[in-house]
Amino acid sequence: MNLNATLFAQLIVFFILAWVTMQFVWPPIVKALDERAQKIADGLAAADKAKTDLAHAEKKAVDELKKARESAAELRVGAEKQGTQIVEEARAEAARIVAAAREAAEAEAGVAAQRAREALREQVATLAVAGAEKILRKEINAQAHADLLAQLKSEL
Amino acid sequence: MSNLTEAAANAAEHAEAAAAHGPSAGEYIVHHLTHFNTTGHAQTSIIDFSVINVDTLVWSIATGLLTILILALATRRATSGVPGRFQGFIELLVEMVADQAKGIIHSEESRKYVAPMALTVFVWVFLMNAMDFFPVDLIPAIWQGVSGDHHAYMRVVPTADLNATLGMSLGVLLLCLYYNIKIKGAGGWIHELFTAPFGSHPVLYPVNFAMQLIEFAAKTISHGMRLFGNMYAGELVFMLIALMGAAWGASGATGPLLFLGHVLAGSVWAIFHILIVVLQAFIFMMLALVYIGQAHEGH
Numbered sequence: 529m530n531l532n533a534t535l536f537a538q539l540i541v542f543f544i545l546a547w548v549t550m551q552f553v554w555p556p557i558v559k560a561l562d563e564r565a566q567k568i569a570d571g572l573a574a575a576d577k578a579k580t581d582l583a584h585a586e587k588k589a590v591d592e593l594k595k596a597r598e599s600a601a602e603l604r605v606g607a608e609k610q611g612t613q614i615v616e617e618a619r620a621e622a623a624r625i626v627a628a629a630r631e632a633a634e635a636e637a638g639v640a641a642q643r644a645r646e647a648l649r650e651q652v653a654t655l656a657v658a659g660a661e662k663i664l665r666k667e668i669n670a671q672a673h674a675d676l677l678a679q680l681k682s683e684l
Numbered sequence: 685m686s687n688l689t690e691a692a693a694n695a696a697e698h699a700e701a702a703a704a705h706g707p708s709a710g711e712y713i714v715h716h717l718t719h720f721n722t723t724g725h726a727q728t729s730i731i732d733f734s735v736i737n738v739d740t741l742v743w744s745i746a747t748g749l750l751t752i753l754i755l756a757l758a759t760r761r762a763t764s765g766v767p768g769r770f771q772g773f774i775e776l777l778v779e780m781v782a783d784q785a786k787g788i789i790h791s792e793e794s795r796k797y798v799a800p801m802a803l804t805v806f807v808w809v810f811l812m813n814a815m816d817f818f819p820v821d822l823i824p825a826i827w828q829g830v831s832g833d834h835h836a837y838m839r840v841v842p843t844a845d846l847n848a849t850l851g852m853s854l855g856v857l858l859l860c861l862y863y864n865i866k867i868k869g870a871g872g873w874i875h876e877l878f879t880a881p882f883g884s885h886p887v888l889y890p891v892n893f894a895m896q897l898i899e900f901a902a903k904t905i906s907h908g909m910r911l912f913g914n915m916y917a918g919e920l921v922f923m924l925i926a927l928m929g930a931a932w933g934a935s936g937a938t939g940p941l942l943f944l945g946h947v948l949a950g951s952v953w954a955i956f957h958i959l960i961v962v963l964q965a966f967i968f969m970m971l972a973l974v975y976i977g978q979a980h981e982g983h
Contacts, residue, residue: 532735538851546801553755554800563764
């Protein structure tokens with residue numbers, strides 16, 4: 529362990545190396561580190577924002593869905609009501625038509641019966657005359673007994 | 685290594701071995717601990733500033749250039765994007781040093797110089813210490829072959845040379861003085877030299893001043909000596925281990941046992957030395973930061 533001028537040479541080398549590092553090595557590395565730290569911070573902030581946005585969008589979607597469901601329910605109620613109303617109207621109309629038909633049928637039946645009765649009445653007179661002819665075995669003057677026959681006709 | 689009771693065949697082999705490993709154990713150690721300097725022989729006086737250790741300078745400048753090369757490589761690739769493994773490793777170092785500097789030195793302006801200085805010192809001292817991992821005889825043997833002088837001196841661990849470590853600790857001392865004057869002003873610093881640590885009283889001025897001088901000297905010398913002592917001792921142990929392997933041809937079971945001892949002890953010491961190498965580099969850097977930090981604080 530002898531001391532000599534190596535001491536001073538090493539001293540100079542020490543300062544040169546430190547100066548080179550300070551000038552050319554340290555600043556770019558530290559700059560890159562700082563920039564990366566900034567990038568990471570930005571990235572994290574963006575991720576946070578995206579998370580908030582997502583939560584917001586989800587809430588909005590849920591609200592929309594709820595609104596849609598409500599309006600659908602409303603529509604269904606309206607449709608049901610309308611349907612019921614249409615059915616009621618149809619039923620009333622049908623009842624009305626049936627009643628009218630029945631009335632018409634009854635009227636027609638009444639007329640037919642009347643007509644049949646008329647026809648029958650006509651035939652009864654003839655039959656009665658024929659019967660009477662046969663009973664009496666004698667030709668009866670229809671004209672002479674017209675009043676009698678008319679009376680009989682109205683009695684039927 | 686001479687063995688007179690050997691059989692003839694063994695004796696012949698031993699003569700050969702003795703020729704190859706000519707020097708005795710003591711001579712081997714002394715030879716390995718002698719610097720390749722400008723005089724061509726071992727320095728005789730303790731202090732002689734006309735002499736320069738060429739090996740220390742060459743290896744410390746080589747490792748210094750390697751330091752710059754490694755760091756410059758990382759600088760060239762520095763991006764704020766995703767870092768590779770090498771990039772990540774260097775950034776890890778930079779962040780570690782930056783954090784330590786931030787904790788110790790509170791002046792941002794000073795950190796602009798001191799933090800890069802600490803990084804350089806850490807990597808550089810680590811690389812210089814790591815020269816210990818080359819087999820103790822490898823580089824000296826290559827140098828002896830290249831130079832043609834089979835007796836040439838070559839020491840490869842610059843930090844096992846007191847000149848190198850004291851040179852660096854002197855650098856740190858100069859930085860301390862610089863920051864003392866820069867932060868406190870010349871007047872303020874001189875005032876502190878005479879009034880701290882015991883207080884401002886004319887009677888205490890000489891005592892304070894003496895204390896301050898001792899403090900600066902002790903800091904600087906212990907700073908350099910600590911690194912030197914660790915690395916010198918480490919190198920010496922490697923040499924002693926190498927001596928065991930050199931005696932592998934010894935008679936009976938001694939030779940193979942010594943060889944085995946070399947393998948075992950060499951592995952264990954090398955593995956342990958990894959810790960010492962990193963730790964001493966880290967301690968040297970931390971102390972540099974602490975001393976410069978102290979220069980920023982008034983008493």
